[in-house]
Amino acid sequence: MFEDRLIEIEKLAQAAGLKPFDTYFEVIPLDIMHEIAAYGLPTRAQHWSYGKVYNHHKIHGEMGLSKIYEIVLNNDPCYAFLLDTNDEIENLLVGAHVLAHSDFFRNNVYFDGTNRNMVNEAVDHARRIDEYIERYGLERVEHLMDMGFALDRHLDSHKGLNRKRYPERQVVEKEVVRGAYADLFGEDGLSLGTAVIGEKLPPHAEKDVLWFLANYAPVEEWEKDVLEIIREEAYYFYPQFETKVLNEGWASFWHAELLNRYVDLSPKETIEFARLHAGVVTPGSPMQLNPYYLGYKILVDIKERWDASYAAGEAKLDGWGKLFEVRATENDISFLSNYLTPELAGELKLLTYGYADEEDADEEDIEIKSREYDEIIRQLLAPRYNYGAPKIVITEVERGELHLRHEKGSLGDLDQRYAEKTLGYLYELWKAPIYLETTQDDKRVKFFFGPNGLRVEAGIGLPALSVASMAA
Template sequence: MEYSVKDLETWNAKIEKLVHEFGLKCYDQEFQLISYNDMIALEAYTAMPARYPHWSFGKSYEKTKTLYKYNLTGLPYEMVINTDPCIAYLMKDNTLLLQILTIAHVYGHNDFFANNRLFVEGTDASTTTEMFKLHGDRVRSYINDPSIGYAEVERILDAAHALKLQTSRVVGEKRVSEQKLRQRLIDDYENKVEGTDFFGKRNDVPVPNIDKIPIEPEEDLLYFIIKYGKLAEWEKTLLEIVRQETNYFLPQIETKIMNEGWASYWHYTILNALDLPSGLHLEFLKRHNDVIAPALGGVNPYYVGFKIFEYLDKTYGRDKIFEVRTMDRDSAFLRRYLTEDLCRELNLFEYKKTGNDYVIKEVSDEEGWKEIRNNLSSSCGLGSVPIIRVVDMSKKDYTLTLEHVYDGRELSLAYGEPTLKYVQELWGRKVVLLTVIDDKKVRLVCDDKKIVKEIIQS
């Protein structure tokens, strides 16, 4: 069906009216029509057209373009950015119904960006566009600087990209100054020493080492390297650029299932309320089912999120889903609301390799579905990224000691060792990583980009 921009404006007005009636609270919304080539480019640059240059973005562009050319992958119906006003891109080649559906879907994302606490506390939507543009300009200035050049910029960005998710899991975290942190530790120690136990004896409290660096384990590796490393100012600036942009994307990483589920729930609800002509309604049902179709061998976040919000609305009412939208992230969302019945309806299962065989665990009993739910909850978002934190910096030779927080999941050395080399590249001195492999405590020592594995306890 042929349509004009005026037609889209008319449907957008109808959708926006329903958005307000249903109680969604959005930023002002802007739409842009783009070609499929533009969509591929935006996807490669994570919807940020002014982003700094790096080979990984070009690689992503060429890969997606090739797969799309040979019909091995599709493209997003839309792309929406967490900005104020909210910017969304629609593909010109979409059918009229698909444009209507994606416009409604975008308003769901818009409402989620504007109200979910991770976005509210962790990002400033009003400055997003300017931030990415300034970062792009700064990186290009270093590339064009004869004393620095592209190769050196690429070297630092490669290392920063490898480490960017080794950061604090507390979105929007406000840091306490080292002076205040030291004083807090002293106060805590003195209060504990002055107290007595049940039998009237003084508690045995260890004296805090307030001269240690870091005072407490530090999960934000780039922050620590910027603060204590021996890098040039332009190198620290590049690390800070990557760090700031990672912080911007963290809420999206942590709420993928909720965000897509919320947008899918609202495009479905809004289009059902639009009283679509029969021809468009049939296409709507097909397109919606395509969006929330179960993924073979994986988890479709649109499907899982949609089904949970649908369940919450039917069970607890509309106020509940708005409360959940505001307060939760994926890990809590799944752990609290992915019920046994939903696990069965979603046909969830997991498999593990035991020797040469794969063992499948299904939702067969109470413990089975809980284990599947808990594993899915603990592995979504940053839960799939191992926690590596700084625990010590030697004041004598600046050896940096890192600790892998072992939770039963081993660190993959195929990824861990190259990443450790990137830490050493930025730190410039010996780096030690403590972890557990085959139930043995292991020390990985990286110096001059060479790694030695030492077993320190059987």
């Protein structure tokens, strides 16, 4: 019996130190798998964009380009979905993989703040949205959701989901530090001064754009609720985004480990298991890394290195101990920068690529740019912040107009067509002009979005370059 065998594997997992949630497996048809994969949560509210992803999965699945083996939901109890067309051995491997994911959800620090009742919560979200659709019409609600989804990557994972509004304007007494070395010059070290809180809106550059809009934009109560729903679901998925490589590596490491320890496989199943495992942890291509493979390889490397140094008396933790520590404390950014060594990057033949001529918008050729370790790490980490989206912060509300800044760092410019549409959404929500400071070709520019659509203005302190007017 599949269930009995899975329970055996779960016992092996417990014995090895994994602590997954109670886990419920549901064996489902392929089409439903595509559907759940599209929604992320099977109970989520309707929106056409899920239909688009569903369509995409379906076409890819039917063409045999990709196959979705499992879906696990970060929830207590944990829910997992397996394919009814899979062999038993396939589903045993996937089951072991799922248990490791479940363990990761439960024990990785970045998942601490996630809502473990999201499956039920999403049902409630869907119900509320259905109600709004009934009351305000599909077009209106859908359009509002379009606007919400356009901004739902701009979260502040450090501030978290639950936040209070900024304090109202008030004058408070506050300790003021005069200067780090003031005491050396005979001045008083610390003294009391007055500070004004809440004078500026927002008081500091605000990264959580949806939160700001839901709380400070002139939106109706139900609109605020829809934005909050979208924001809450975006926060829920963020830890899964920021731990993708480690999480998949962890699950791949453990499905191999657990099935190796499981003695009750027939010879045929053992061969099949080896074939399946090789298929999962297969190297990526020159333009696409396989996160399962990368994460798995790094974890195997950690195990070997710490086992060796522990044996030599150089490390406090042995390989197993180290692995569980990594599982508990790292996300992809720290995992990759701490444990992807130059040697391993070389062994894996990692490379960075890009358009051969990046200035030329018609360039189609993509070439290998570098094999330098630092460059690889930089490129590897760049898309792992902020849902891979550009960092946009709200800097100021001035005379009712909303000012934003694109904090570019070493990354590229914004795509203007997409920025135009997104600024249009912001304009619609904020109901007053929007400014966005950014750069274009190393020149500072300001995007202005008002009643006549987008205008690109030359940056502060620079002469006007060109005024491109594009009506919305």
